[in-house]
Amino acid sequence: MFLSRHFNCVPLVEGIYCLEAKEQGGAMSNAGLIDMGDYTLIFDTFNTPQAGKDLRDAALYYFNKPIRYIVNSHWHGDHVRGNQFFSDEVIISSSRTRELMIKTQPDWLARMKKLLPNLEEDLTKLNTSLELKLNDSKQRELLSQIGYLQEIKESILTLEVTLPQLTYDRKMTIHGSARTVELLSVGTAHTECDSILFSPSDSLAFVGDIVAVDNHPLVVDGNPLSWLEALTYVERLDVNIIVPGHGPVTQKHYLQQIKRYINDIIHISESLIREDMNVDVNHIEIPEPYLGWNYGSIFYRNLEFLAKAASN
Ligand SMILES: [Zn+2]
Numbered sequence: 001m002f003l004s005r006h007f008n009c010v011p012l013v014e015g016i017y018c019l020e021a022k023e024q025g026g027a028m029s030n031a032g033l034i035d036m037g038d039y040t041l042i043f044d045t046f047n048t049p050q051a052g053k054d055l056r057d058a059a060l061y062y063f064n065k066p067i068r069y070i071v072n073s074h075w076h077g078d079h080v081r082g083n084q085f086f087s088d089e090v091i092i093s094s095s096r097t098r099e100l101m102i103k104t105q106p107d108w109l110a111r112m113k114k115l116l117p118n119l120e121e122d123l124t125k126l127n128t129s130l131e132l133k134l135n136d137s138k139q140r141e142l143l144s145q146i147g148y149l150q151e152i153k154e155s156i157l158t159l160e161v162t163l164p165q166l167t168y169d170r171k172m173t174i175h176g177s178a179r180t181v182e183l184l185s186v187g188t189a190h191t192e193c194d195s196i197l198f199s200p201s202d203s204l205a206f207v208g209d210i211v212a213v214d215n216h217p218l219v220v221d222g223n224p225l226s227w228l229e230a231l232t233y234v235e236r237l238d239v240n241i242i243v244p245g246h247g248p249v250t251q252k253h254y255l256q257q258i259k260r261y262i263n264d265i266i267h268i269s270e271s272l273i274r275e276d277m278n279v280d281v282n283h284i285e286i287p288e289p290y291l292g293w294n295y296g297s298i299f300y301r302n303l304e305f306l307a308k309a310a311s312n
Pocket of ligand 1: 074076190209245
């Protein structure tokens with residue numbers, strides 16, 4: 001078993017692993033290793049170069065064959081910041097995802113380099129908050145934030161923005177000697193353009209952040225209505241195992257749960273608008289089914305975003 005402080009390696013079917021992010025390492029999101037037969041394909045590269053390095057080592061450890069392709073599901077940093085360890089291989093994304101990476105990642109890095117001296121202060125503040133008596137969910141979120149900042153601090157001086165070299169628009173089929181997989185763009189969902197990787201022979205899909213398990217999914221960079229359509233599209237595939245961008249591996253039925261969440265936050269934001277344009281979303285209680293989910297703060301960001309969008 002390959003051991004990393006960033007992720008746990010979960011075998012799914014013969015030749016496919018989910019590298020599931022640990023709560024406090026530098027991974028932040030899940031990645032995938034796929035044995036294509038004559039080479040290895042990797043889905044997403046985590047949040048930091050240090051986790052990306054372990055990702056590369058894990059791929060070589062399990063399959064002991066050349067790594068050929070890396071897929072970036074969407075532009076968010078926690079899925080692409082390990083890219084620099086794959087500069088000799090071919091990194092693939094949708095055209096729009098590549099454009100969004102160019103638009104966001106160099107700026108983010110420049111901003112973080114400037115903020116580096118403040119990071120230590122932030123960490124001290126967060127560690128002080130930890131001593132307060134908070135509920136379990138808030139305590140977990142704080143611990144994750146501390147872990148996140150520590151890993152970012154470590155990564156910021158070595159991080160190099162590394163872009164995809166190969167782009168596609170709607171669908172790309174990749175053939176290996178052991179299996180054939182499809183990259184499918186599901187359009188605007190969690191971001192302006194999300195890609196999934198579907199392996200028909202395994203009834204399995206890596207779906208990036210259009211599914212988060214036991215974690216609040218973030219809607220502020222995408223569109224909740226077309227996201228619902230994207231989930232219906234995935235439901236229509238002959239798929240059983242779903243590897244989410246965050247949280248443990250799940251099955252097709254969980255797509256309904258994400259649909260319910262999106263519909264619920266749309267309804268809550270609509271009722272906010274009806275009642276009072278200036279209502280403070282922080283007074284809303286997180287609905288019972290989602291109370292135990294990680295990153296409760298995302299629930300409030302989502303509501304603010306939707307309330308603002310609806311009032312425009
Ligand atoms: Zn994301």
